[in-house]
Amino acid sequence: AQSVTQPDIHITVSEGASLELRCNYSYGATPYLFWYVQSPGQGLQLLLKYFSGDTLVQGIKGFEAEFKRSQSSFNLRKPSVHWSDAAEYFCAVGARNNAGNMLTFGGGTRLMVKP
Amino acid sequence: NAGVTQTPKFRILKIGQSMTLQCAQDMNHNYMYWYRQDPGMGLKLIYYSVGAGITDKGEVPNGYNVSRSTTEDFPLRLELAAPSQTSVYFCASNRGDRGGWDEQFFGPGTRLTVL
Numbered sequence: 001a002q003s004v005t006q007p008d009i010h011i012t013v014s015e016g017a018s019l020e021l022r023c024n025y026s027y028g029a030t031p032y033l034f035w036y037v038q039s040p041g042q043g044l045q046l047l048l049k050y051f052s053g054d055t056l057v058q059g060i061k062g063f064e065a066e067f068k069r070s071q072s073s074f075n076l077r078k079p080s081v082h083w084s085d086a087a088e089y090f091c092a093v094g095a096r097n098n099a100g101n102m103l104t105f106g107g108g109t110r111l112m113v114k115p
Numbered sequence: 116n117a118g119v120t121q122t123p124k125f126r127i128l129k130i131g132q133s134m135t136l137q138c139a140q141d142m143n144h145n146y147m148y149w150y151r152q153d154p155g156m157g158l159k160l161i162y163y164s165v166g167a168g169i170t171d172k173g174e175v176p177n178g179y180n181v182s183r184s185t186t187e188d189f190p191l192r193l194e195l196a197a198p199s200q201t202s203v204y205f206c207a208s209n210r211g212d213r214g215g216w217d218e219q220f221f222g223p224g225t226r227l228t229v230l
Contacts, residue, residue, distance in 0.1 A: 009155070043205055043224055049216075090157055092157070101216065102160055103160065
């Protein structure tokens with residue numbers, strides 16, 4: 001079965017600093033990979049996704065992520081963080097199993113931004 | 116478009132009570148999903164539907180039931196509520212493009228406490 005690990009539960013960065021959120025997945029085949037963001041009291045919003053092709057994918061709000069098959073990773077990056085980026089970020093892997101298509105989410109990383 | 120709407124926003128149940136969480140979408144999406152999010156955890160899929168009249172179990176279906184009589188609505192029924200069902204419940208939908216891997220749109224969630 002597939003699984004997703006986000007090693008950092010909390011991260012604090014200063015506004016304007018760069019950001020990297022880590023995501024490692026376990027899946028036997030080429031995965032579909034996603035990053036979602038959840039602002040306080042809100043549902044999740046898709047930031048970006050990887051299906052195939054170029055391993056560096058661009059998303060909304062200035063985020064990007066790089067798929068590295070050799071490391072089973074899909075880390076999320078942003079060159080300069082804004083205060084409005086404070087939220088919880090979830091990495092997810094999509095795979096087909098006996099239950100059909102299913103997204104498996106990591107435990108999330110809560111990002112705090114210092115002024 | 117209102118997107119994905121969920122009612123109620125909050126609910127407290129006593130052990131053994133039953134209730135229905137409502138979910139509706141006005142985007143004419145074929146696929147709909149119910150997830151639960153426990154504190155500090157990622158989302159887990161409870162049930163999903165690929166169209167009216169078709170539902171299937173996800174990762175954690177025990178204690179829940181669903182129906183999908185229309186494209187727009189996907190209610191989640193809790194029978195005999197238990198403290199383990201204390202969670203935040205999210206409904207989501209997507210068109211079902213690319214085998215169902217297109218962007219899922221999430222509702223704002225229902226926070227349920229079972230005492």
